[in-house]
Amino acid sequence: MDISIVGSGYVGTTVAVCLADAGHRVTNVDIDTAVVDAINAGEAPIHEPDLDSLVSQYGGDRLKATTEYDAVCETDLTLLALPTPSNDDGSIDSSILEAAAKSLGDALADKDDPHVIAVKSTVIPGIVEETIAPQIAAAADGAIGEDIHIGTNPEFLREGSAVDDFQNPDRVVIGADSSLARERLEAVYEPVTEQADREIPVVTTGTREAMMIKYASNAFLASKVSLINELGVICKAYGVDSYEVAEAMGLDDRIGERFLRSGVGWGGSCFPKDTDALIAAGRERGIDPVVLDAVRERNDRQPEQMLELLADHIDIDGATVAVLGLAFKPGTDDTRNTRAVPVIEGVRERGGEVVAYDPVAVEDMRERYPSVEFEAAASPADALDGADGALVVTDWDEFAALDEEFDAMETPVVIDGRRIIARRDGLTYEGLTW
Ligand SMILES: NC(=O)c1ccc[n+]([C@@H]2O[C@H](COP(=O)([O-])OP(=O)(O)OC[C@H]3O[C@@H](n4cnc5c(N)ncnc54)[C@H](O)[C@@H]3O)[C@@H](O)[C@H]2O)c1
């Protein structure tokens, strides 16, 4: 099938190469010429495992990129993978999606056959049906259900394992209010599910339900981590290792072992934004989302917990503190809502200096958070050399191998926010929840 994808960031690029790999011809449309040039040159515009080799295999060939929306007319279906950031009150800002909808509609005005458009961006139910679809139809001068067929197709990939998640998903969710939208979306995923290394359930539902499945899934996972974080803090107060507790809890099928790693909390482009959007959506309809409010609050408290533990061992005022990890999770250069921000700011507010190390995320951190002050180190050893304390924020594998590097610290105090460092003699080690 000929597929166009508008927006070529973490989702748009990953989905595009994976669909090309499944045999489709894919065109990415993006306003960023650097992104477009990279893809056409066979280079991945973002850091993501396995993405480089796939983009170099298909980029400029079965996968093309362009800044021109007209390219969508040569395709059967368009996926919209545009950012949906938060407004100040946590609700979704759909303005980028709306601008793209207008450009898409203008382009589709020149297309003769019916076109299917599926929104992959995460948006609250109603936005697609009441705002995006009518705007596309108006610009295209077409009728919904006749010339323009709308669907939603939420994406569940995780950064750091995006390619594998897309190729071997736990489920595919297709939201469609017309049979043409449903049939074409099913055809998009047929070769993907055939290639997968296990049976993949394909859930077909309405456009609104599909989007709520996405929000509810993220809210559930964020809640699971916040709950284990709160249980973990209580465990530590009683001298109990929360990881031992979580391991045994996870053996209960009803609980499940995944997303039970307690620590400095969740970040990223999705859990914070999507939880806030659901809270705002609830309030908008007069519902007081007490559980989700608490989920958010527990997450906000974890970095503070880490700083309090550090202050139990050193005077942060005037100290040099090594921060290990800036990415919101390992395997990505993405620092959106990384816990490193409140951690570094907390050290600075207490009068300390920060020397930070991350294998890939320093540039992203500098661009996104120019006011967050830290000195970048070239290696973990350089960050630790002469430091009065260390805070582990991201569970990069390379941190697990650190050992004698801690001996070069002025005072070898490590507060581990991700349970990645080995305890040993000569190291003052504190786990956040163990
Ligand atoms: N990042 C994830 O892991 C993930 C996973 C599932 C769902 N989502 C959702 O998918 C959506 C996209 O997220 P992302 O992380 O891929 O975003 P992103 O910021 O990484 O990428 C968005 C891309 O859209 C482009 N763009 C912006 N305006 C445009 C326009 N008018 N026309 C064409 N291109 C335009 C940007 O240049 C950028 O390349 C969001 O709604 C997000 O919540 C993200």
Ligand SMILES: O=c1ccn([C@@H]2O[C@H](COP(=O)(O)OP(=O)(O)O[C@H]3O[C@H](CO)[C@@H](O)[C@H](O)[C@H]3O)[C@@H](O)[C@H]2O)c(=O)[nH]1
């Ligand atoms: O046991 C755990 C698991 C995760 N995290 C943290 O939670 C955050 C999110 O991690 P993860 O879910 O692995 O990465 P994301 O790329 O943010 O993926 C989430 O958000 C995406 C965007 O909506 C969804 O597509 C995915 O299904 C959903 O897992 C990170 O800061 C992790 O460090 C923990 O603290 N403990």
